[in-house]
Amino acid sequence: MEGFSFSTDVTVRFAETDAQGIAHHAAFVVWLEVARVAYLEKNAGGYQAIRDRGLEALTTEVQVCYHQAAYFDDRLTVWTRCTDVRGARFRYEYRITRDGELVAEGYTAHATVDRETYKPTRVPAWLAKALATAESRAS
Amino acid sequence: MEGFSFSTDVTVRFAETDAQGIAHHAAFVVWLEVARVAYLEKNAGGYQAIRDRGLEALTTEVQVCYHQAAYFDDRLTVWTRCTDVRGARFRYEYRITRDGELVAEGYTAHATVDRETYKPTRVPAWLAKALATAESRAS
Amino acid sequence: MEGFSFSTDVTVRFAETDAQGIAHHAAFVVWLEVARVAYLEKNAGGYQAIRDRGLEALTTEVQVCYHQAAYFDDRLTVWTRCTDVRGARFRYEYRITRDGELVAEGYTAHATVDRETYKPTRVPAWLAKALATAESRAS
Amino acid sequence: MEGFSFSTDVTVRFAETDAQGIAHHAAFVVWLEVARVAYLEKNAGGYQAIRDRGLEALTTEVQVCYHQAAYFDDRLTVWTRCTDVRGARFRYEYRITRDGELVAEGYTAHATVDRETYKPTRVPAWLAKALATAESRAS
Numbered sequence: 001m002e003g004f005s006f007s008t009d010v011t012v013r014f015a016e017t018d019a020q021g022i023a024h025h026a027a028f029v030v031w032l033e034v035a036r037v038a039y040l041e042k043n044a045g046g047y048q049a050i051r052d053r054g055l056e057a058l059t060t061e062v063q064v065c066y067h068q069a070a071y072f073d074d075r076l077t078v079w080t081r082c083t084d085v086r087g088a089r090f091r092y093e094y095r096i097t098r099d100g101e102l103v104a105e106g107y108t109a110h111a112t113v114d115r116e117t118y119k120p121t122r123v124p125a126w127l128a129k130a131l132a133t134a135e136s137r138a139s
Numbered sequence: 140m141e142g143f144s145f146s147t148d149v150t151v152r153f154a155e156t157d158a159q160g161i162a163h164h165a166a167f168v169v170w171l172e173v174a175r176v177a178y179l180e181k182n183a184g185g186y187q188a189i190r191d192r193g194l195e196a197l198t199t200e201v202q203v204c205y206h207q208a209a210y211f212d213d214r215l216t217v218w219t220r221c222t223d224v225r226g227a228r229f230r231y232e233y234r235i236t237r238d239g240e241l242v243a244e245g246y247t248a249h250a251t252v253d254r255e256t257y258k259p260t261r262v263p264a265w266l267a268k269a270l271a272t273a274e275s276r277a278s
Numbered sequence: 279m280e281g282f283s284f285s286t287d288v289t290v291r292f293a294e295t296d297a298q299g300i301a302h303h304a305a306f307v308v309w310l311e312v313a314r315v316a317y318l319e320k321n322a323g324g325y326q327a328i329r330d331r332g333l334e335a336l337t338t339e340v341q342v343c344y345h346q347a348a349y350f351d352d353r354l355t356v357w358t359r360c361t362d363v364r365g366a367r368f369r370y371e372y373r374i375t376r377d378g379e380l381v382a383e384g385y386t387a388h389a390t391v392d393r394e395t396y397k398p399t400r401v402p403a404w405l406a407k408a409l410a411t412a413e414s415r416a417s
Numbered sequence: 418m419e420g421f422s423f424s425t426d427v428t429v430r431f432a433e434t435d436a437q438g439i440a441h442h443a444a445f446v447v448w449l450e451v452a453r454v455a456y457l458e459k460n461a462g463g464y465q466a467i468r469d470r471g472l473e474a475l476t477t478e479v480q481v482c483y484h485q486a487a488y489f490d491d492r493l494t495v496w497t498r499c500t501d502v503r504g505a506r507f508r509y510e511y512r513i514t515r516d517g518e519l520v521a522e523g524y525t526a527h528a529t530v531d532r533e534t535y536k537p538t539r540v541p542a543w544l545a546k547a548l549a550t551a552e553s554r555a556s
Contacts, residue, residue: 013450013451013454014296014297014450014454015302015447015450017296018292018293018295018296018297019292019295019296019299019300019349019350020195020197021299022297024293025168026165026168026293029165030165030430030432033430033431034430037430037431037490046490047431047489047490048490056159058159058205058208059164060205061202061203061205062164062168062201062203062205063202063203064200064201064202065199065200066197066198066199066200066201069257071297072297072464072465073463073464073465118208152308152312152315153311153315153325153435153436153441154308154311154435154441154443156436157431157432157436158431158434158435158436158438158439158488158489160438161436163431165432169291169293172291172292172293173291176291176351187350187351211325211326211436212315212324212325212326298473298475303476303479304446304447304450307442307443307446308443336437336483336486337442337483338482338483339480339481339483340446340479340480340481340483341479341480341481342479342480343477343478344475344476344477344478344479347475347535396486
């Protein structure tokens with residue numbers, strides 16, 4: 001997808017469906033997190049590496065627009081990019097597609113905090129650089 | 140809360156916490172749904188009544204801003220109001236508080252569809268009226 | 279229910295249903311935990327009190343038999359009793375009913391561990407006594 | 418693993434962890450389902466194929482023994498075999514391992530029902546045969 005250099009796939013679990021016969025809308029929020037973890041795995045040594053360095057990334061905002069229903073066993077592609085790293089804050093944008101068709105899109109906003117004190121902590125240089133490097137490949 | 144005439148309480152389940160020691164951000168999306176169901180129970184005969192009349196309400200957008208972490212066993216109040224019923228679309232706004240302090244806020248957008256065909260269907264008059272009556276009590 | 283002195287109610291959330299139109303079987307496992315938390319709240323000062331004293335209770339086994347399907351918005355009663363407190367281990371038994379009819383039954387087994395070291399730690403006397411007192415009321 | 422011819426991998430999601438810092442015990446129940454779906458995908462044309470032929474497989478019992486904690490981002494292998502196909506009933510057994518070490522084990526029991534009437538329906542010959550063929554490869 002144009003503007004995105006990274007994607008990961010998820011398959012809709014039966015437990016993620018609801019009585020409307022479709023994937024429940026809250027499941028998408030979990031898939032965005034799965035995509036962030038995969039993104040960090042590829043581009044910054046993994047989320048656990050960040051935690052191991054004494055940081056947590058809190059989620060401060062989530063937004064998802066649902067364009068199509070997703071169904072049990074659908075294989076979805078979650079396109080993911082990190083944008084706007086500023087101070088202790090950063091942001092991801094997503095497009096979820098199925099066979100190239102847009103199913104949903106959204107963004108999440110995050111703040112890095114010290115893992116002990118939960119006080120806001122500037123995104124460390126090594127992480128900001130890793131994210132910038134990853135995104136420079138997308139253009 | 141000013142501008143809201145309805146609220147329902149949820150208690151954070153242990154299963155809803157994550158390894159950050161706080162309620163996972165996707166759990167809030169489920170709580171908004173719990174609040175909508177309670178809202179419809181009080182104001183429109185329940186969500187099942189809507190389904191029984193051949194309609195489903197799809198969720199077309201979700202947005203949540205997280206201001207404070209919520210913890211295991213916290214009792215949260217989900218303030219809920221329905222706004223902007225137009226054609227086949229309607230919208231809810233939420234404030235989640237703990238002991239009067241704002242924990243999160245957000246909105247969801249929905250579309251009513253025929254339960255068989257999943258084609259958009261105007262919000263029926265009886266439901267639009269029930270929602271309008273509910274909200275007229277809030278002002 | 280005979281042999282049970284404690285119960286708590288849960289209402290089936292829409293997010294807990296699946297594409298079979300019924301409550302997903304994993305949701306029952308979460309409800310058993312909700313019931314344990316409510317049980318400890320009433321009988322032993324709450325699960326957080328146990329955690330605050332430096333203990334965690336790990337779940338070492340779960341078993342559930344499903345007799346009837348549960349549906350969206352069903353109000354279920356989870357009957358709960360604590361049995362067999364021995365050393366670092368204890369066990370709960372459950373019956374889940376709807377309007378007096380048995381929907382599911384099961385048990386869970388647990389081990390208390392030190393919250394820092396995660397080494398098995400004898401169920402403390404105060405907790406064993408609180409549980410025994412609670413159950414003596416059931417007979 | 419001896420006696421098992423099929424396995425599938427799952428990676429622990431952050432949303433599946435809890436405030437104990439480990440994967441929540443209910444997440445394992447979902448992983449067993451993920452494994453069943455993968456098993457049927459490989460051996461019987463997929464679970465959706467079964468649904469498309471007018472059947473549902475209900476879960477009538479779940480049991481899990483937890484031997485080790487699982488952690489965020491752990492890659493787990495779910496060994497799965499189908500046993501005891503009899504009439505309208507069948508059963509799966511599981512071993513969950515991490516780097517060859519046993520993390521959990523369990524079983525689930527199921528009943529096939531007609532998708533419209535939800536009445537018990539004999540496991541169809543094509544499915545029984547597919548399952549038997551799959552398991553004959555394990556010995």
